[in-house]
Amino acid sequence: MATIRERNGVLHLDYMLHSERIRRSTGLKDTKLNRKKLEEEIIPKLMEKIYMNDLRKPESKKFSYYHEKFLKLHESDKSFHTRIGIYNKVNKFFGNMFVTEIRTLAVKEYLASLNLRNSSKKDYLGCIRGTLDIALDDETIDRNVAFGIRFKREEKAPIHVFTIDEVSSLLEKSDGLFRNYIGIALNIGMRSGEILGLMHSDILEDRITVKRSISKGRVTTPKTLGSVRDIPILEAVKPFIESQRKMSKSLYLFEHDGAFIKDAGFFKRRWHQLVEDCNMEYRKLYNTRHTFITAMLNSGKFKIMEIAAIVGHSSPEMIMKNYAGFIKDNHLKIDTSIDLFKKELSQIRHIG
Structure with a gap:
């Protein structure tokens, strides 16, 4: 019945x-x-x-059918072009499967087979879940088998910043455009795409306006709303900016053959070679940003809110979450001779 x-x-x-x-x-x-x-x-x-055995089973559709719809729905997403490789890998595995035959165990086993941290697997799960959601809306399936899958919380990978000696070595053993990029990254803390997105007109006498980013050949707005910002130009970064200005022949500060550099991957081979030449533990080029933030924190001259605004975080929470280990003993280095209420007390006596 x-x-x-x-x-x-x-x-x-x-x-x-x-x-x-x-x-x-x-x-x-x-x-x-x-x-x-x-x-x-x-x-x-x-x-x-x-x-009467005169009823056929409703026809199912393959994962690839709904995956194509998933791509069309998300092609305008800001991160689409950075994730398309992941989406294609998911479809390569599940594409020929009928959505009605995909089980939770199959999804879990696929995710477990990926040699990645759980935080990196979330984009794979998001693609599977999103594709099956479309099949659910089409009423081909009555539930999304990927919906209840969760990842165990894992310890965050430690941040390995560059030491003062390593920073010196990186700058000594690099030259030209590449040296200028490293110098700016270390002394201003911008994201790689934001640096590549800089135009000469963005650089004023005392500040830089960050309003675009370049990745995978696409020019977009920065990562978040808080990432559109003005940042002060520290004296240490000025020589690298001026050197690069003289080298650039386009509207963009960093260019190659008269056009903007399409992605930070442009420096990948040279970065690997530089790290090897410096005889240091390998870290990603992006670690220059981590190094800048920790150096600002350790200097004791900047408030966390100020650092967050400079590097493009909407609040100081991200700074505290990711870099708390670098500032845990800073409270012991404060000026203990300060009298927080000295001025106020003198004013009270004067009023009386």
């Missing part, structure tokens, strides 16, 4: 066909009249067809 169920105001039928449970939408709104129609007309005809 078929059971009538309601979902989002629409009536569905739940019945068995060839020992398999089938759940299909009727497309009818949940009203008394439609329920009566199902009970008196549609269900009897359905049962007759099942009895």
Whole structure:
């Protein structure tokens, strides 16, 4: 016998066909009249067809069919072009599977096979879950098997910043455009895409306006709303900016063959070689940003709120979350001779 169920105001039928449970939408709104129609007309005809073996199982669609729709829905996302490689890997694995045949275990086993940290696996799970959500909306499946999957919390990978000696070595053993990029990255803390997105017109006498980013050949706005910002130009970064200004022949500060550099991957080979030449432990080029932030914190001359504003965080929480280990003993280095209420007390005596 078929059971009538309601979902989002629409009536569905739940019945068995060839020992398999089938759940299909009727497309009818949940009203008394439609329920009566199902009970008196549609269900009897359905049962007759099942009895006469004259009912075919609803046709399923493959993962690739809905994956294509997933891509179209997300192609305008800011991070789409940086994640398309992940999306394609997911489709390569699940593409030929019918969505009705994909089980939670298959998704978990696939994620477990990835030699990645759990934080990196989230984009893979997001693609699987998003694709199956579309199949759910199309009523090809009645539940998303990836919905309940969660990752165990893992310890955050430690941040390995460059020491003062390592910074000196990196600058001594590099030259030209590459040296200027490293010098700016170390002394201003901008994200790699933000540095590549700098135009000459963004650089004023006392500040830099950050309003665009370049990655994978695409020019976009920076990562977050708080990333659009003005930042002060420290004296240490001025020589690298001036040197690069003289070298650049385009609107962009960093250019190659008259056009902007499409991605920080442009420096990848040279960075690997430089780290090897400096005989130091390998760290990503992005660690120049971490180094800048920790150097600002350790200097004791900047408030955490100021540092957050300079590096493009909307609040100091991210600084505290990621770099607390570098400032845990700074409270012991304060000026203990300070009298917080000296001025206020003198004013009180004067008033009295």
